[in-house]
Structure formats: structure tokens, C-alpha cells
Amino acid sequence: MKIGYPCINRSVNCRGNRTFRLASYSPERFIDVCTANLDCLSQVLRYNVASGILFFRISSDIIPFASHPVLDVAWQEILGEKLGEIGRYIRANRIRISMHPDQFVVINSNRSDVVERSVRELEYHADFLGLLGLSEDARIQIHVGGVYGDRVGAMDRFISSYHELLDDRVRKYLSIENDDRCYCLADCLEISRKTGIPVIFDNFHHSLLNRGEPVSGAMASAAATWGGGCGLPMVDYSSQEPGKRPGVHAETIDTDDFSTFVETCSGLDFDIMLEIKDKEKSALQAIDCLSSDPRLITGVDS
DNA sequence: CGCGGTCAAGTGGCT
DNA sequence: AGCCACTTGACCGCG
Numbered sequence: 001m002k003i004g005y006p007c008i009n010r011s012v013n014c015r016g017n018r019t020f021r022l023a024s025y026s027p028e029r030f031i032d033v034c035t036a037n038l039d040c041l042s043q044v045l046r047y048n049v050a051s052g053i054l055f056f057r058i059s060s061d062i063i064p065f066a067s068h069p070v071l072d073v074a075w076q077e078i079l080g081e082k083l084g085e086i087g088r089y090i091r092a093n094r095i096r097i098s099m100h101p102d103q104f105v106v107i108n109s110n111r112s113d114v115v116e117r118s119v120r121e122l123e124y125h126a127d128f129l130g131l132l133g134l135s136e137d138a139r140i141q142i143h144v145g146g147v148y149g150d151r152v153g154a155m156d157r158f159i160s161s162y163h164e165l166l167d168d169r170v171r172k173y174l175s176i177e178n179d180d181r182c183y184c185l186a187d188c189l190e191i192s193r194k195t196g197i198p199v200i201f202d203n204f205h206h207s208l209l210n211r212g213e214p215v216s217g218a219m220a221s222a223a224a225t226w227g228g229g230c231g232l233p234m235v236d237y238s239s240q241e242p243g244k245r246p247g248v249h250a251e252t253i254d255t256d257d258f259s260t261f262v263e264t265c266s267g268l269d270f271d272i273m274l275e276i277k278d279k280e281k282s283a284l285q286a287i288d289c290l291s292s293d294p295r296l297i298t299g300v301d302s
Numbered sequence: 303c304g305c306g307g308t309c310a311a312g313t314g315g316c317t
Numbered sequence: 318a319g320c321c322a323c324t325t326g327a328c329c330g331c332g
Binding site: 006015017019020023057100101102103141143177179180181236245248249275 | 322323324325326327328329
């Protein structure tokens with residue numbers, strides 16, 4: 001079991017998600033920002049390894065505007081060597097990597113222009129992981145998309161987009177995650193049966209949108225969609241921020257809730273991405289928590 | 303130098 | 318109809 005956090009480290013004095021406004025695009029600026037982002041990524045990965053954190057989500061902004069038509073720079077070529085170097089570090093230290101394209105990736109949209117942009121964005125993510133030299137145990141996670149008043153039709157559109165529009169380099173890494181509004185775990189499992197896509201279980205979304213499945217069974221059925229070279233199941237974990245609207249992610253980890261969750265999943269091994277706002281701070285607490293709680297059979301990798 | 307409006311992109315649900 | 322939330326706040330013009 002590995003513990004991770006997304007995109008940003010608040011202890012390291014750099015950012016790996018710098019971007020700029022489209023209006024201020026220039027090739028020089030683009031390369032400068034990418035270079036700084038990749039240097040920061042290296043620093044953050046080193047911090048993580050030193051801290052025993054072996055799971056990390058890389059920001060989709062690491063290469064800003066990567067799939068945008070404004071881009072007249074072959075970033076794959078210019079940054080390829082640097083990416084290869086970072087990838088060697090990742091593999092040497094057995095760091096698990098995920099990426100989470102943002103909400104604009106909707107491959108089941110009923111607008112073909114939206115679908116086309118989504119495919120290009122997924123290809124960017126796949127190229128990025130490919131240049132790192134990562135196997136399919138690195139994952140790109142997306143939500144299923146919109147419903148458009150016709151869930152069955154929209155799910156069918158997702159499946160046909162998957163088969164017809166995504167090439168192997170994208171399919172290799174693609175995973176789907178249950179969300180808190182449109183597509184619950186059961187929907188994702190159904191798509192998984194028809195496509196073979198592994199399902200990332202999000203416990204917090206599941207608590208907000210479900211069909212009554214207890215967490216242990218939900219986890220087991222999501223875990224069963226993982227196999228082959230895809231590695232251990234990935235799980236997104238969060239809890240409710242007290243006093244806020246339902247659905248707001250916690251500022252800091254609730255270690256009781258976290259221990260209960262892991263205990264509920266005993267018998268399964270998996271990697272946990274903490275979607276908690278204070279990032280590496282909670283990851284360190286989670287690792288402590290797993291290492292010190294005798295009720296938890298699963299040990300943490302470090 | 304700090305503040306705040308706005309930022310490439312979508313969708314659904316809230317008020 | 319407009320605003321907000323989402324995996325993540327940061328950029329940049331203005332005073």
C-alpha cells in the first residue's frame with residue numbers, strides 16, 4: 001500500500017503547476033514554464049521519496065496548453081530528455097503516478113468539438129506518461145462525463161468513443177472514477193465490463209452517490225476491475241470538511257475516518273490518493289496512522 | 303507590492 | 318438566469 005497526494009506540495013518552495021494566460025503565450029515563455037514545472041516535479045519527487053510518500057498525482061498543468069492549437073512547439077522533443085531522466089528516477093524508486101485531466105475532458109459529450117478536444121487532451125497525458133517511460137501501472141483518471149437527460153445513451157456514447165476514438169497509447173493508461181453527481185460506482189463497473197477499463201473507487205463520492213453498496217463490497221468490486229500490468233487498485237480517499245456544504249473535501253485528514261476506511265477494506269491491498277487540501281501534511285499523517293495502528297493488517301510501502 | 307477580477311476548455315445542480 | 322463546484326488556484330492589470 002502506498003499513500004499519495006495530488007499535484008501540489010506546500011513544503012517545497014516551488015510549484016509544478018505554473019501556467020500563464022493564453023494572451024501571453026510565446027514559445028519562449030512556454031518552454032520556460034515547462035522547464036520550471038519539471039524541475040519542481042523533480043524536487044517534489046525527491047521530497048516524497050525522502051518522506052516515504054510513494055504515490056503522486058502530477059498536475060495536468062505541468063505542460064500548459066499542451067493540447068491547445070496555439071502551441072507551435074514540439075514539447076515532446078524539446079522536453080523528452082528531461083522527462084526521460086525524471087522517469088528513470090520514478091522507476092528506480094517505484095513511485096506510483098497518476099494524472100487527472102480536468103473537467104473539460106468529456107468523451108461522451110454530444111458535441112463533437114468537445115469530444116475532439118478531449119481526445120487530444122488525453123493524448124497529451126498519455127504522451128507525457130509515455131515519455132516518462134512508465135508502464136500501465138501509471139494511470140490517467142477521468143469521470144464518465146455528462147448525462148444529457150439520457151444516462152444509458154450517454155454511457156453508450158462513452159463506450160463507443162473509447163473504442164473508436166482513443167488509440168492504444170491512451171487506452172493503456174485510462175481509468176474511470178465514480179463521481180458525486182452523475183455516475184456512481186455501479187455505472188462505472190458496467191462501463192468497465194464493456195471496455196475493460198479499471199475503476200478507481202472514490203470513497204467520498206461514493207458516500208454522496210451510491211446504490212446502497214457498503215464500502216467493503218464497493219471496494220472489492222472496484223478492485224476486481226484491476227489486473228494485468230495495471231498494478232494495485234488505486235483509490236481516491238477523502239472525508240467531509242466539518243461544517244461545510246456536503247461534498248466539500250476536508251482541509252486536513254480525519255485519522256479516525258481514515259483508519260476506519262482502511263480497516264473496512266482489510267484483505268485488499270491498494271494505493272490511496274488523499275484528496276485532502278493540506279496535501280503532503282495529511283499524507284504523512286496517514287502513513288503514521290497506518291504504521292502505528294495494530295488493527296490494520298496492511299503495511300505501508302516505503 | 304498587494305488586491306481582486308479573471309482565466310482554454312463542460313456540465314449539472316443549486317439558489 | 319446566474320453562480321458555484323469540481324482533481325488544483327494562479328495570473329496579471331491596476332491602484
